[in-house]
Amino acid sequence: MTGGAGHIGLESARSLLEHGASGVCLFDMESSFEARAESLALLRKEYPDRTILTQDVDVTDESAVSSAVSNAKDQLGSIDHMLCFAGIVATIPAMEMTPQNWRKVLDINVSGSWYCAQAAAKQMIKQESGGSILFTASISAHQVNFPQPQVSYNVSKSAILQLTRSLAAEWAQYGIRVNSLSPGYMDTVLTMLNDGKGLEVGKEIWETRNPMGRMGTPEELTGAVVLFSSTLGGRYLTGEDIKVDGSSCFPTTSLLIKILTSQRNQVDKQYSNRKSQCII
16 A cells, blocks of 8 residues: 555555455655654554554655565565555646656656556466555546646546556456545645645635535545455446545535525626616
């Protein structure tokens, strides 16, 4: 599991262990593991009879990824699932984005996911066991976010959707299922870093546009994670994407009516003011 020390990674690991996983290997940067040392210790305390491993891995280094997957197989016995949660966002206006900014986001979010999926799939094919791969897309793959500018992130998550479908079609012959998860706005470190000082303004806009009126939590993603990872309940699911977003991509009729009514009232008010000015 990449991004294993993050909020979503740790909650997903907990949910898989809760549902019977014999062990997990978390890939992340050493600094991230140090920052979440207390949470990792708690996870190990909750599941003392399971194997919980950590590896310092840069997902943009294909050689390091291949070596880490091999090490995980040696310690766990087999590789049955690969979950890719590592990702970054850059909220930079398109006209100010440098080639370095662009490449960094695409390298981690897209290439990093691809390297991990390929390395895991090679091991699954060698084992002749099949398996599942879960990518992290986003509602940003389905719509343009507002108000923050994040073109590189949006493009990277759209690429994940196509990567999911392409590999699902190609690797089905090996019994490997490939799916993706599209979270909405979640209360995670990534979101907290997303817009700096303007975060509170952004959160108000995101919550207003969500029919449930709030952001999600990492725990609320775990149902889809378990489903996609299930060898029985998820075994006929491949090439699929599940949005866990509180319906923010598809506002309810009542919300649309509310928005349209508000806009109409603003237009009527502006028209009334112009009419008054003309009379005067």
